[in-house]
Amino acid sequence: MPHEITDWDIQEHLLTRVEQDAYLEAAFDDGDALVIIAAIGDVIRARGPEGIAEQVGMRPSEMLEAFRDGNDPPFSLVLTVVRALGFQLGVCPTNNA
Numbered sequence: 001m002p003h004e005i006t007d008w009d010i011q012e013h014l015l016t017r018v019e020q021d022a023y024l025e026a027a028f029d030d031g032d033a034l035v036i037i038a039a040i041g042d043v044i045r046a047r048g049p050e051g052i053a054e055q056v057g058m059r060p061s062e063m064l065e066a067f068r069d070g071n072d073p074p075f076s077l078v079l080t081v082v083r084a085l086g087f088q089l090g091v092c093p094t095n096n097a
Contacts, residue, residue, distance in 0.1 A: 014046035024087065034070060040078070041067030043085060055084040 014020050020043045027039030044052055044067055049060035056063060056077075063081070066073040082089055 010042050011046055014042060020046060024085075033072070037067055037071060037073065037078070038069040040081060040085070041069070044081070047085070052081065052084050056080050 010023075014023060024036075024039055024043060027036045030036070041064065044063065049064050053060040053063045058066075065071070066077060067081070079089065
């Protein structure tokens with residue numbers, strides 16, 4: 001029996017703030033900068049880029065482009081957008097030190 005392949009869209013799983021929070025937390029736990037940037041972009045799209053772009057002082061299309069999968073926006077922009085999304089970044093010591 002052949003398998004049916006269907007499209008999978010992350011936006012279907014980022015409908016609530018709780019889902020978005022968990023998604024970003026998992027991306028940061030992964031530790032890969034490209035994964036984090038892509039996840040931030042996914043949350044921007046889930047919330048609608050217009051309001052966030054206005055808070056950041058960018059056009060929505062520019063912000064979406066900056067946080068496309070594989071891009072590497074400046075850290076200052078990442079911080080600004082993370083704050084506009086209602087998050088804060090922090091530093092915690094690891095057991096590796």
